[in-house]
Amino acid sequence: MARFGELEAAIMDAVWGAGRSLRVREVLERLERDPEPAYNTVHTVTEILHRKGWLSKEKDGRAYRYGPTKSREEYIAGLMGEALAVAEDRTATLARFVQQMPPGEAEELHRLLGQAVAREAGEASK
Template sequence: MAQFGELEAAIMDAVWAAGKPLRVREVLERLSRDPEPAYNTVHTVTEILHRKGWLSKEKDGRAFRYGATRSREDYVAGLMGEALAVAENRTATLARFVQQMPHGEAEELHRLLDQAVAREASK
């Protein structure tokens, strides 16, 4: 999975924040970029995200609405998996990552790992 480009990330942020499908014009209105990109540029990048499988596309009158098909968490998890894939020693990399976590996040990770182990054991 490739990391989003700058405009792709801004478009996905707008759709994720909306929590519902948006028209290209609505996406453009939610972008806080200077200079503001052209409508056609946003439309083109939105179509690219649709072809990549990140956005759904549904007809709405003469226009289309684009909605997220995957969550921001799915995206970040994919990036983390990609980062681990290039690690020479995954265990050491994970250990270093966990050591850098704030205490509360490390405890939450521990709880999630316990749940995953219990789920696997019950299969």
């Protein structure tokens, strides 16, 4: 999974933050960039994100609305998986990652791992 470029990330942040599909004009209004990119630039990058599978596209009058096909969490999880894929020692990398977590997050991770193990054990017994 490739990391988003700067404008791609800003567009995805705008769409994720909206919680609904947006027209390109609405995306442009939500971008907090100085200088503001041109409408055509935002339209082009939005279309690229659609072709890459990150945005859905639906007709709305003469324009289109774009909505996320994947969540921000799915994107970040993919980046984390990509980082782990290049780690020489995945276990050491995971250990370092967990050591840097605040205690509450480490406890939540422990709980989620327990659920994943139980789910996997249940699927293995089928």
